[in-house]
Amino acid sequence: MEETEQRYAYSADIPELDDVDVLIIGGGPSGISAAVAAARLNVRVRLIERYGFLGGNLTAGLVGPCMTSYSLDGSQQLIRGVYEEFVQRMMAIGGALHPSTIPAGSAYCGFIVYGHDKVTPFEPEAAKVVAQRMCLEAGVDLLLHTMVVDAIVDDCEAVNPRILGVVCAGKGGLRAARAKVVVDCSADGDVAHFAGVHTRQGRDSDGLAQPQTLFFRVQNVNDQVVEEYVRSHPEDYRPYASIVAKATAEGRFPAPRRGIGLYKTMEPGVWRINTGRVLRRNGADAKELTLAEIEGREQTVALLDFFRNNLPGFEKVELRDTATQIGVRETRRIDGDYELTLDDLRSGRSFEDVIALCGYPLDIHDPTGSGGGTGGDAPATANIYQIPYRVMLPRYHDGLLVSGRAVSATHEALSAIRVMPPCFALGQAAGIAAALSVGNRASPRHVDYEDLRRELLAQGAYLG
Structure with a gap:
């Protein structure tokens, strides 16, 4: 007998x-970019963020480095604009290295070659400061320690309901926040979900989304030993893969992985670890997310012990910190005016409403096991592919744009555009479109693409 949910x-x-x-x-990346881009067009912008700092996965998630902003072959920088300014400003305070200096296969990109040419190493604290400064200098009204709990919708039964704002909860209690245009950069499509926009999750076969990973940083690593060991074992699929395979066969490895995901930072002896993996948890559900966090932190403790006892260069390793939140690769995707597909990425299809060019490949982590990632058996994408504006427009609802990893895309296509540089590019386009729709007193659906393109180029974006 099914349990009846109690209601209050x-x-x-x-x-x-x-x-x-x-x-x-x-x-996060989309929200920062959207806020800065919109505010620079002289409209009143408010950015609501649940933590006491900006950055999302850049900071709270400890995810890094930023994946490539270049073409797949590393020959051409595709994502510029707000993202490039963000990187340059982190560099100015000693908190980042420019991607043009980071070759594929280096320690900064986890020794991975395919899809990892020209990544961006950065420090999370630099990201917090630079994001905050860019928003405030543009005139953005920041409201931190606040999260959205509902959407305000005009005439829910209409063919095209209009989003008027949100209900949010912070230290002062519940508040209503209204605007002419709302841009959902929550990553989970929270506003869209609360407003009744149709969404999907996971792959079509069973609805399972990509697994989650709690990033952590370690210190006291012998950098030279690590690099020498990895270089001397080219047969390993990922760093230390042969050691992991043996331990897995013996039941000694604490996570469903085939190697060690590790990324050198700008500080000697400090590495980011992307090795834990939590399967079959819904990152858009508080109870499921709680269980994922618990499992992720237990994996971290077990992985540290394994590193000390098994990995050359990690004998004296210590935990620097764990992420504030577990890294969630995939939750809701909206049903939009256009759904980006695997075929679009493979063919490099041209769109009349292109708002971003990308080159990052498919990066699908197996929702049920240890496989996946870039390369391997995943279909190849074009060297450069395009993202159209329409993926950010809910099919029926007005007054709302959705940016970041909740855009309208298939499970496969999302795996390539969910990483941070494409999210910056999507956010910049969403912010400009929102500002233009305010100026034209029109829905984001009716923004003239030539106006959007002109402003994107004026703000330093590259559209081919």
Whole structure:
């Protein structure tokens, strides 16, 4: 017999924040870029973020380095604009290295070659400071320690319901926040979900999404020994793969992985570790996410012990820190005006409404096991492929743009565009489109593409 979910009726009069033109939800790569791009077009912008700092996976997730902003062969920088400025400003305070200096196969890109030419090493604290400065200098109103709990929708039964704002919860309690345009950069499509936009999760066969990983950083690593060992074992699929395979066969390896994901940082002896893997958990559900966090931290403890006892160069390793939140690769994807597909990425299809060029390959981690990642048996993408504006437009709802990894794409296509540089590019386009729709007093659906293209180019984006 199925359990009946208990319900509790609740209603309240809640204060309203002052209205703005553009409301950005989520301060990760897409949200930062959207807020800066919109504010630079002289509209009133508010950015709501649940943590006390900006960055999302850049900071709270400890995810790094940023994957490639170049073509697949590393010959041409494709993602520029706000992203390039962000990198340059981190470099100016000693917090990043420019991707043009980072070749494929280097320690900074985890010794991975395919799809990892020209990654961007950076320090999370530099990302926090630079993101904050860029937003404030552009005139963005930041509201931190606040998360969205509902959407405000005009006439839910209409053919094209309009999003008017959100209900958010912070230290002061519930608040209503209204705007002419809302940009959902929550990564999980939270606003879209609350507003009734149709969404999907995971692969078509069973709905399972990519697994989650809790990033952590370690110190006291012998960099030279690590690099020498990896170079002397070219047969390993990933660093230390032969050691992991033996331990897995003996039941001694604590995570469903085939190698050690490790990325050298700018600080000697400190590496980012992307090796844990939590399977079959829904990152858009609080209870499931709680279980994932618990499992991820237990994996971290076990992995540290394994590193000390088994990996050359890690004999004296210590934990530097774990991420504030587990890294979630995939949750909701909206049903948009256009769905980006694997065929689009493989063919390099041209779109009349192109807003970003990318070169990162498919990066699908097996939702049920240890396989996946870039390369391997994954279909190859074109050296350069395009993303159209329409993937950010919900099919029916007005007044809303969705940016970041919740855009309209198949499970396969999303695996390539979910990483941080494409999210910056999507966010910049969403912010500009939102500002233009405010200026034209029109829905984002009716923004003139030539106006959008012109402003993207003016803000330093590259569109081929």
